[in-house]
Amino acid sequence: MYSADMETIAAFSTPPGESGLAVLRISGQQAGAIADQLFVPSSPRFPRPSEMEGYTLAHGIWGGIDEVVLACFRAPHSYTGEDVYEVSCHGGQAVRQAILDSVFAAGASPAGPGEFSRRAFFNGKMDLAAAEAVMDMIGAQAEKQAQVAFQQLMGGVSRMIHERTDHLYGALARLEMLMDWDEEEERPEDRQQLLSELEESENALRKLADSFASGRVIREGLAVVIAGSPNVGKSSLLNALSGRDRAIVSSIPGTTRDTVEIDLTLDGYLIHLTDTAGLAIDSPDPIEQEGIARAESALGGADLILWVLSPPLLPIHERRLEEDRISRLLAEGKKILLVLGKDDIRLTLPPEEDPALYASERFPDLPTITWSERFEEDLGRLKDTLIGFIQNGTLISRTAAQIAGRQAADPAELTGGDGVQSGSVSEGKGESRSIRNADAVASLREAARRDDEGQSHAVLTHARHKACIDRAVELVNRARGDLLSGFSYDLVAISLKEALTELSAITGDDVSETLITKIFSRFCIGK
Ligand SMILES: Nc1nc2c(ncn2[C@@H]2O[C@H](COP(=O)(O)OP(=O)(O)OP(=O)(O)O)[C@@H](O)[C@H]2O)c(=O)[nH]1
Numbered sequence: 001m002y003s004a005d006m007e008t009i010a011a012f013s014t015p016p017g018e019s020g021l022a023v024l025r026i027s028g029q030q031a032g033a034i035a036d037q038l039f040v041p042s043s044p045r046f047p048r049p050s051e052m053e054g055y056t057l058a059h060g061i062w063g064g065i066d067e068v069v070l071a072c073f074r075a076p077h078s079y080t081g082e083d084v085y086e087v088s089c090h091g092g093q094a095v096r097q098a099i100l101d102s103v104f105a106a107g108a109s110p111a112g113p114g115e116f117s118r119r120a121f122f123n124g125k126m127d128l129a130a131a132e133a134v135m136d137m138i139g140a141q142a143e144k145q146a147q148v149a150f151q152q153l154m155g156g157v158s159r160m161i162h163e164r165t166d167h168l169y170g171a172l173a174r175l176e177m178l179m180d181w182d183e184e185e186e187r188p189e190d191r192q193q194l195l196s197e198l199e200e201s202e203n204a205l206r207k208l209a210d211s212f213a214s215g216r217v218i219r220e221g222l223a224v225v226i227a228g229s230p231n232v233g234k235s236s237l238l239n240a241l242s243g244r245d246r247a248i249v250s251s252i253p254g255t256t257r258d259t260v261e262i263d264l265t266l267d268g269y270l271i272h273l274t275d276t277a278g279l280a281i282d283s284p285d286p287i288e289q290e291g292i293a294r295a296e297s298a299l300g301g302a303d304l305i306l307w308v309l310s311p312p313l314l315p316i317h318e319r320r321l322e323e324d325r326i327s328r329l330l331a332e333g334k335k336i337l338l339v340l341g342k343d344d345i346r347l348t349l350p351p352e353e354d355p356a357l358y359a360s361e362r363f364p365d366l367p368t369i370t371w372s373e374r375f376e377e378d379l380g381r382l383k384d385t386l387i388g389f390i391q392n393g394t395l396i397s398r399t400a401a402q403i404a405g406r407q408a409a410d411p412a413e414l415t416g417g418d419g420v421q422s423g424s425v426s427e428g429k430g431e432s433r434s435i436r437n438a439d440a441v442a443s444l445r446e447a448a449r450r451d452d453e454g455q456s457h458a459v460l461t462h463a464r465h466k467a468c469i470d471r472a473v474e475l476v477n478r479a480r481g482d483l484l485s486g487f488s489y490d491l492v493a494i495s496l497k498e499a500l501t502e503l504s505a506i507t508g509d510d511v512s513e514t515l516i517t518k519i520f521s522r523f524c525i526g527k
């Protein structure tokens, strides 16, 4: 695809703006000739750049421009697989522009978005899943995001796909053997063997697809939306979780009129936290109505809703409307953690005014947590619950009925789902850096050990990969069904081959030019 007469390209790999250093990359057959035209060695000891050496850009658009370090990576031992010259120059705006213009004047063309990585992909330096991981590495804001991107960059996802592909090829080979045999040669155990191989493939692929639930949240961050009636303490909760005075708090209902968003990391996981306007019922105020519309829209995109219910209880008709809202969200499949707020006040109330008792009657099974900004330990507990949700997809908490004392709080049953208790410790508990580092080292060792055992353990983080695997699952399932129903082997083989095509699209072994263009167009220039 990339022939010798391809243009040589150039772009800065570092962002615009002033910086101590900036790095320009030139890639292509003419990279050496362009560098020879423009740069002269700073010392006679450097005949050609073979290591990182000092050069002067002496023949630029206005003559001498800068003292630089020139590094040369000869094809195929470079990022792109072509000859690559990397110029580390001073990072001033004018200097950078002059160097870039000089390189273009000497024959290079501007690199398009992701063009270096695209060339690396076409020259077999990395597969498509690894190229996608490069962008994830650059975009990673939180530790866990960077870790899953690195795993993918190092071939974790591709290894799992190759394992599955090899397995399916094995099944296909068995199928072709059966196709070649006469009916009397065929033994029932051969067909049975094939069926169980397909079942194993299907199960393994389903497991991989399931890993997307947590993988997506790690890569994209968990969208948590705080909602509830006015004045229940939503903004105070956002401020407590983020550790910042981000949203205005006051005793006047309707203080928050717009959504307030903040990103935070908990135990290395990225969380997009949104505070919303109080969901007042029948508000005549058009601004408040707009705030409510925005709150509803934020709820639509939530992975988890923290629904705050605090004393005093609402008038009965407003309570019913709030219940309808919660029921609607649950029916849409939204995950809700009921937060019984202002717990310091709640504990002083008679039972008939206790929101816990009310919640236990209306939503007895909803995972529920008590919360007061005045109880220090509540913050750590809430953070642990969020981390547990990211790790296991379940909300480790009590139900409203247990909090109201209407059910025995059996510690073994303290779960809102079917999950196991999270063993993680949140930053809210003041965990020391060294303990976390020790944990990180231990988990890396564990990963390496599993690698040694030849088991893949990476998680899926890209919707594109998930869609391919979902289709592959469907096709393997169809192949299995057709085999069971006694349909022709040819039909079964078609489904298996289509499943293999889906899997190879993940690593880029079999993808269309259009898809490749679409993927790389999301990259930044210079990568
Ligand atoms: N006693 C007690 N008061 C609290 C607690 N959390 C918040 N408050 C108070 O409750 C009032 C409302 O708090 P906010 O955080 O502004 O409530 P909100 O739900 O964001 O209100 P709106 O934006 O108007 O919908 C303020 O006076 C807070 O100080 C708590 O845990 N205990």
Ligand SMILES: [Mg+2]
Binding pocket: 234, 235, 236, 247, 248, 249, 255, 256, 275, 276, 278
């Ligand atoms: Mg508020």
